[in-house]
Amino acid sequence: MPKLDIYWSFRSPYSYLAIDRLVSIRETYAVEINFRPVRPLAMREPDFFERGRKQFLPYLFRDVPREAQRLGLGFALPTPDPINMDMVSGKVAPDQPLLMRAMDLAFAAEVAGKSLDFAQALSHRIWTGQAWADDDALSDVTAQLGLELATLDEWIAENRQEITTTLEENEASQLEYHWGVPLMVLDGEPFFGQDRLDSLVWRLNEMDAKRG
Template sequence: MPHIDYYFATLSPYTYMAGTRLEDVAAKHGATITYKPLDIMALFARTGGTPPPQRHPNRQEWRLQELRRTAKKLDLPINLKPAFWPANPAPSSYAIIAAQSAGGDVGALVHAFTRACWAEDRDIADDGVVREVLESCGFDPALADKGLLAGAEQYGRNLEDAVLAGVFGAPTYITDSDERFWGQDRIEDLDLHLAGKL
């Protein structure tokens, strides 16, 4: 059975635009997924990237155009300048880590957190928002409080694992054969790879 390590950031607009297409591809090929939320700003610092607010204005302007076009192509609503961005990604990430341990539709939860940030102008660092998103996806809202220490430890390990695995951006999908796919626009390539065509 194939396996995918999914490195992503709840602050990432590209994670938002991935939607639940990864889960569709995994189901098609009988693949399992390990969800590995990480601190994207720390990843940039570790791997030579530049956080969006520190990029040259030319790059920032292109990024906004690209986000607008991609969201339109995918028929997803997007606020290019969310009210709560960048927010502290740790609370939503800890909740996802706890939810993965509890079992349930973690893919829907990841999308709900990113949608809350990028389409609903909600603060994903706020405890009330974290609880509401958990509950809306069928999880116990008390997961926001459970396993905080374990969540923090796993969150830190995810960053270290990402650096060791060659990750430098989000979302990144890595198969058990170490094929790496970076970006929501590479899900189709991941699908072809799992089908033995790439």
């Protein structure tokens, strides 16, 4: 069975644009999916936005809503932003509790085999401007998946070192292929960006991996 590693970030709008199609791939193709959350560049390279080109954010703010419209997806800026940063200077705060809470819960949801589903449900809240970061919102998201927030939090508290180790492994593995997200690696072949999902599907069809 083909193996598909998915490197993905809650702060990436392009990851959000890809998530429904990634879930569809899981349902359509006989493929072993390994969902591998990573921190955004704002955390992995804290000076990324400070040294970035001035065209980056204006283009992003134009392109993402356009792609969402093309794909028939809702879109609005997150409230709150998963990353605490000054959007003028690009300076990123050293502590990022909101982003890390989302990632911790994704790792916890994987114990039940539902990390991809958790990412789908939560990212739809984040990137359509809905409440997402408080316990009420997170309880709603986990309940949709048949999970309990309190149970996930208990697992997180008991497995902190495992989460840290897995995250380090994810980010080191990602950099073997690319630095950005979403990044899909099918049996060692990388496909970077939500605009390469058609290429990924083409390759899966070439491999005759579609479920019968």
